[in-house]
Amino acid sequence: MNTVDIILVLLIAAAVVFALRSCKRHKHSCGCCTGDCSQCAAKFKE
Amino acid sequence: MTLKELKIGSCAVITEVGGEGALRQHFLDMGVIPGAEVKVVKYAPMGDPMELTIHGYSLTLRLADADKIGVTQIENAEKAETEKPKKKKKDHPGLGEGGKFHPKGSGDPLPEGTKLTFALVGNQNSGKTTLFNRLTGSNQHVGNFPGVTVDRKDGPIKGHPNTLVTDLPGIYSMSPYTSEEVVSRSFVLEEKPKGIINIVDAMNIERNLYLTMQLLEMGVPMVVALNMMDEVTANGGSIDINEMEDMLGVPVVPISAAKNSGVDELIDHAKHVAHYREKPLKRDLCDENDCGGAVHRCLHGIAHLIDDHAKRAGLPVRFAASKVVEGDSLVMEQLELDDNEKETVEHIVLQMEKERGLDRSAAIADMRFAFIKRVCEKTVIKPRESKEHIRSRRIDKILTGKFTALPSFIIIMALVFWLTFGVIGAGLQGLLETGIDKLVSLADNAMTKTGVNPVIHKLLVDGVFAGVGSVLSFLPIIVTLFFFLSLLEDSGYIARVAFVMDKALRKIGLSGRSIVPMLIGFGCTVPAVMATRTLPSERDRKMTIFLTPFMSCTAKLPIYAFFVQAFFPDKAVPIIVGLYLLGILTAIFAAFLMKGTVFKGDAVPFVMELPNYRLPGAKNVMQLLWDKAKDFLQRAFSVILIASIVVWFLQSFNMNFALVQNSEESILASVAGIIAPLFAPLGLGDWRICTALISGFMAKESVVSTLEVLFSGNVDSAMTHLSAAALLVFSLLYTPCVAAVAAVRRELGRKWAVTMVVWQCVLAWVAALAVRLIGMLIGGA
Numbered sequence: 075m076n077t078v079d080i081i082l083v084l085l086i087a088a089a090v091v092f093a094l095r096s097c098k099r100h101k102h103s104c105g106c107c108t109g110d111c112s113q114c115a116a117k118f119k120e
Numbered sequence: 121m122t123l124k125e126l127k128i129g130s131c132a133v134i135t136e137v138g139g140e141g142a143l144r145q146h147f148l149d150m151g152v153i154p155g156a157e158v159k160v161v162k163y164a165p166m167g168d169p170m171e172l173t174i175h176g177y178s179l180t181l182r183l184a185d186a187d188k189i190g191v192t193q194i195e196n197a198e199k200a201e202t203e204k205p206k207k208k209k210k211d212h213p214g215l216g217e218g219g220k221f222h223p224k225g226s227g228d229p230l231p232e233g234t235k236l237t238f239a240l241v242g243n244q245n246s247g248k249t250t251l252f253n254r255l256t257g258s259n260q261h262v263g264n265f266p267g268v269t270v271d272r273k274d275g276p277i278k279g280h281p282n283t284l285v286t287d288l289p290g291i292y293s294m295s296p297y298t299s300e301e302v303v304s305r306s307f308v309l310e311e312k313p314k315g316i317i318n319i320v321d322a323m324n325i326e327r328n329l330y331l332t333m334q335l336l337e338m339g340v341p342m343v344v345a346l347n348m349m350d351e352v353t354a355n356g357g358s359i360d361i362n363e364m365e366d367m368l369g370v371p372v373v374p375i376s377a378a379k380n381s382g383v384d385e386l387i388d389h390a391k392h393v394a395h396y397r398e399k400p401l402k403r404d405l406c407d408e409n410d411c412g413g414a415v416h417r418c419l420h421g422i423a424h425l426i427d428d429h430a431k432r433a434g435l436p437v438r439f440a441a442s443k444v445v446e447g448d449s450l451v452m453e454q455l456e457l458d459d460n461e462k463e464t465v466e467h468i469v470l471q472m473e474k475e476r477g478l479d480r481s482a483a484i485a486d487m488r489f490a491f492i493k494r495v496c497e498k499t500v501i502k503p504r505e506s507k508e509h510i511r512s513r514r515i516d517k518i519l520t521g522k523f524t525a526l527p528s529f530i531i532i533m534a535l536v537f538w539l540t541f542g543v544i545g546a547g548l549q550g551l552l553e554t555g556i557d558k559l560v561s562l563a564d565n566a567m568t569k570t571g572v573n574p575v576i577h578k579l580l581v582d583g584v585f586a587g588v589g590s591v592l593s594f595l596p597i598i599v600t601l602f603f604f605l606s607l608l609e610d611s612g613y614i615a616r617v618a619f620v621m622d623k624a625l626r627k628i629g630l631s632g633r634s635i636v637p638m639l640i641g642f643g644c645t646v647p648a649v650m651a652t653r654t655l656p657s658e659r660d661r662k663m664t665i666f667l668t669p670f671m672s673c674t675a676k677l678p679i680y681a682f683f684v685q686a687f688f689p690d691k692a693v694p695i696i697v698g699l700y701l702l703g704i705l706t707a708i709f710a711a712f713l714m715k716g717t718v719f720k721g722d723a724v725p726f727v728m729e730l731p732n733y734r735l736p737g738a739k740n741v742m743q744l745l746w747d748k749a750k751d752f753l754q755r756a757f758s759v760i761l762i763a764s765i766v767v768w769f770l771q772s773f774n775m776n777f778a779l780v781q782n783s784e785e786s787i788l789a790s791v792a793g794i795i796a797p798l799f800a801p802l803g804l805g806d807w808r809i810c811t812a813l814i815s816g817f818m819a820k821e822s823v824v825s826t827l828e829v830l831f832s833g834n835v836d837s838a839m840t841h842l843s844a845a846a847l848l849v850f851s852l853l854y855t856p857c858v859a860a861v862a863a864v865r866r867e868l869g870r871k872w873a874v875t876m877v878v879w880q881c882v883l884a885w886v887a888a889l890a891v892r893l894i895g896m897l898i899g900g901a
Contacts, residue, residue, distance in 0.1 A: 076570075076571065076572075076573075078570050078571075078572055079572055079573045079576055082572060082576050082580065083576060086576075086579070086580070086584070086765075089584075089757070089761060090761070090762060090765065092757075092758075093757060093758040093761050093762050094758075094762065
């Protein structure tokens with residue numbers, strides 16, 4: 075594996091972790107898991 | 121005679137309100153009470169429901185419900201509002217302000233640092249969300265359709281830290297008739313906000329004050345915000361604010377939420393009453409001289425009787441007493457009255473009914489409207505018919521006219537879909553697709569040049585870019601469709617569509633409001649599922665969500681086009697049109713099935729207000745589009761990204777987690793091989809077809825691309841005409857894509873989402889088998 079490979083693997087891993095965390099973080103009362111929720115008005119909480 | 125028998129243009133006085141339970145209570149709460157004057161405006165093109173005006177606003181009712189309302193016809197005499205006799209101007213009562221109601225700095229303030237929480241309560245379509253956005257600086261979507269807010273929303277008042285406003289769904293009364301009313305009532309009773317901001321549509325003041333009266337009974341510090349005052353004054357009306365404030369016993373602030381006038385004053389008053397715990401000065405709104413005082417005596421007697429129970433249950437006594445008279449089972453349960461007390465209550469109420477000559481619910485509603493009448497007589501000079509209303513009547517002559525409504529609806533919807541899928545959306549999608557393809561090929565070349573590890577290279581190009589890219593390319597279509605739908609919604613047309621289509625949809629157990637999500641379903645199931653939020657009942661909402669996937673979405677078109685071209689090139693149009701019709705017929709069949717099993721019962725009564733047509737606000741529309749685009753992008757880069765990586769992994773590795781050259785050795789092939797026998801009866805037992813169908817779960821378009829790759833373009837040699845027909849039917853009916861299932865999960869929860877996937881797969885399998893068997897019988901194999 076060269077440096078580019080390692081950077082790409084790290085980027086993919088970061089994207090997956092971000093995606094998983096975003097689903098977990100956005101677990102709203104209405105059951106949705108993405109973005110600002112216009113259903114239960116839960117705002118994207120950083 | 122009954123209301124149903126009245127002809128268009130006739131006026132009548134209501135003599136009796138029949139029906140029972142929650143629906144009857146809802147009629148009464150909407151102002152359909154004995155003594156009220158009604159005028160029939162029109163009937164929907166299919167003859168049902170009807171539109172009438174009552175208390176100065178438009179209400180739609182089904183004929184079956186109108187048949188329960190007894191009326192006496194009267195002369196059609198338009199009462200002209202005359203100038204009220206000049207009277208001495210009342211001094212400003214100064215409620216909700218320091219210095220008058222209590223000396224500055226005194227009162228009963230909350231401890232310093234207490235968060236001031238407010239409930240924003242008002243009728244549907246009274247401008248709550250517009251005011252909420254003004255107060256909090258947020259950008260919640262505002263629509264011109266009753267019931268845009270279906271759940272509560274919170275936010276602090278801009279520039280006033282330590283405050284929190286909760287925008288509650290629009291309600292007509294504190295009776296638990298709809299789920300929104302339950303949400304709002306529970307919030308005020310259980311979460312005990314420090315104050316209530318009651319928004320009242322000044323153009324429809326009589327009906328709006330009905331809710332105000334119930335809120336006053338709750339004894340929570342409150343401010344009345346008279347919204348749309350600019351429209352009242354522009355149309356020659358006026359309201360004596362000082363007099364009204366004096367009569368209601370709470371601060372009354374004239375505002376225009378849309379124009380942001382009066383909002384600062386409203387905030388000051390709201391903060392003041394909440395901080396100093398200034399409860400409404402008047403909670404006893406029944407008049408001892410009103411019709412012999414029967415209702416007054418009844419309410420006071422019961423209030424004394426249940427006083428200790430109400431305090432124990434944490435309920436405002438006056439509110440509890442009215443609800444006990446109305447027979448509200450939830451309040452009765454909370455009060456835990458013993459049998460003697462229940463019996464005493466019943467005797468008191470029976471005596472009241474006898475003296476008043478009205479049943480309990482009607483008597484209470486009548487008492488409230490009698491108070492409102494007194495308030496309005498003293499304080500309100502009604503505006504003349506607004507130019508918005510005159511314009512709406514003119515537009516409605518075409519859009520809801522007997523012979524023009526359906527053609528107009530078809531033309532408008534055809535135009536929306538044509539522009540979305542044929543011109544604007546599709547054009548932008550093409551551009552985005554080209555852009556994404558170029559980016560992918562750039563990244564592909566760069567990775568080849570830099571000698572990136574082949575596994576990582578494949579993961580990025582075939583997994584992440586292909587998966588996320590194919591979904592991303594739908595962004596323009598979704599945004600364009602939402603643009604047109606928000607135009608329709610904000611203009612007020614969608615309420616008319618529900619009015620026009622109600623009769624047809626009721627036959628399959630749904631109400632007129634369900635038509636909107638179903639239509640959107642032809643474009644994409646994801647926004648269709650989201651659009652069900654405007655439906656008032658949970659049953660209708662679930663049923664509509666279960667039916668929308670049968671409306672063939674645009675992502676299935678590539679599948680149809682691919683197979684029709686390969687197997688039935690001479691019958692392309694009839695087969696594709698037939699598939700769309702089959703989807704609709706299956707939805708009708710499914711609706712009948714669900715109506716008799718899972719979703720028993722009738723569609724909610726169609727009692728709805730028809731708002732005036734309004735020009736949609738550019739900012740509001742742009743905000744909605746931005747929200748939808750952001751939501752879609754967030755989904756693409758979370759759920760879809762992960763799913764794409766998982767599918768790529770399953771397609772590229774074998775059971776020993778070694779990279780495979782031939783996808784036949786992959787985990788996906790092994791899994792598809794297990795499932796393949798299930799599809800054998802349909803003539804689709806090849807693992808490659810199963811793989812394509814599985815990949816269609818990610819996005820329907822990938823069925824075609826997967827088949828292309830796995831069959832190397834020779835799909836016609838590997839399948840018969842009959843198995844192609846079965847596959848088309850299976851593709852039409854089987855589980856919606858992961859984005860749609862995620863939307864269903866988001867709206868209804870995991871259990872229902874899984875149920876939908878299983879139910880549609882089973883139905884698709886049965887339908888595809890039927891197609892194959894019928895085909896074999898007539899010798900099509």
